[in-house]
Amino acid sequence: MAWQNIDVSDAINGLFDPSLSETPPSIDLVALRQLLQAQANTIVAVGTGGERIQNVDARWQRDTRTLNANFRRLGLQPPFPWGGLWDWYGYYSQNLATYQERRSHVRDLTETALAQLEMAEARGGVHDPAADDDTPTWQNLNGRISGLVEEYSSARDRDGWQDVGRRSREILIDFGKLIADPAIVPEGQEAPKGADAKAWFDLFLARYASGRDKSELRSTMRAVWDLAQKVTHGDIADVDAFAAAQATVMVVRTAQKLQRDAE
The missing domain is CATH 1.20.120 (Four Helix Bundle (Hemerythrin (Met), subunit A))
Structure with a gap:
């Protein structure tokens, strides 16, 4: 079975990431689009033999918390339903047999998220130029x-x-x-x-x-x-x-x- 070749301890270790207690930073729409694209690329790479999950999962989870927090700040639905790349592995193993199906699925999710960001940008957002002021x-x-x-x-x-x-x-x-x-x-x-x-x-x-x-x-x-x-x-x-x-x-x-x- 495929699971026999997987070090499940990597998924368990992710539960103890110290960054889980940190507040994700607020980022603007340009940076949010860039982060969305980077996360989508990593998902595709993992699902098509280009990356090993244990090498990129910790970073992907941290960046996903930032991505999701900023989507929610804008009143939008977070783009990807997986909290970690092992969850993505479990999903595509059961539902998406080919590389093409996996690429198409991630592309659809990413395009939906980009459309949400375009709507938020058209609606306008409040900008605070001193959001990080700590006086x-x-x-x-x-x-x-x-x-x-x-x-x-x-x-x-x-x-x-x-x-x-x-x-x-x-x-x-x-x-x-x-x-x-x-x-x-x-x-x-x-x-x-x-x-x-x-x-x-x-x-x-x-x-x-x-x-x-x-x-x-x-x-x-x-x-x-x-x-x-x-x-x-x-x-x-x-x-x-x-x-x-x-x-x-x-x-x-x-x-x-x-x-x-x-x-």
Whole structure:
């Protein structure tokens, strides 16, 4: 039997891979397509005598966790149903007798996955230019922004889009609490209440984005509060939710940069 020539301990050892406890990294659509192609090529190679499973399975499993996590982040179905290449071996041994059948099956799965990515790209995705920022005082807010990106990626109807608006508004409120610093209150002026995030935001802009040359920046950033409010309660579409989510990320990261540059 074919199984007699297989070192099953390789499959068992894969269960103890230390990388199983690591959070897969987020990657953009270009890198995701490249990873998809690389994983498909490895599957084909293993199924057509080009690679030995024990030589490539550990790497393939790690890359598959990254691939699947990023597909799910976009609200998409992961492309390949096997957690490891031994699972693929078991499948093609029972169902795909020839090399041509195996190549065709993997090609079909890959083409379906590429079509999903094209739809996600056409729909648009929220981009956070500081997703990996680990400044301690911004840590919790960074986590909320990551949740916002995922919320938008999975939203498919008005209820989902309004949830994006609610999350955007909550992030802005949390951001207002984060920047509530008595040092930015002008002398002789009473400090806003702690919960008045918008008032603190206005003081922040007056401190860090003052002057006529920053008037358009101040207006743009203030308008985001109104947009998040509209998306939370209004009769909105996907584009409104996208704008609210992306604008929220823009406001937080721009304010963060203003503060850093000033310091």
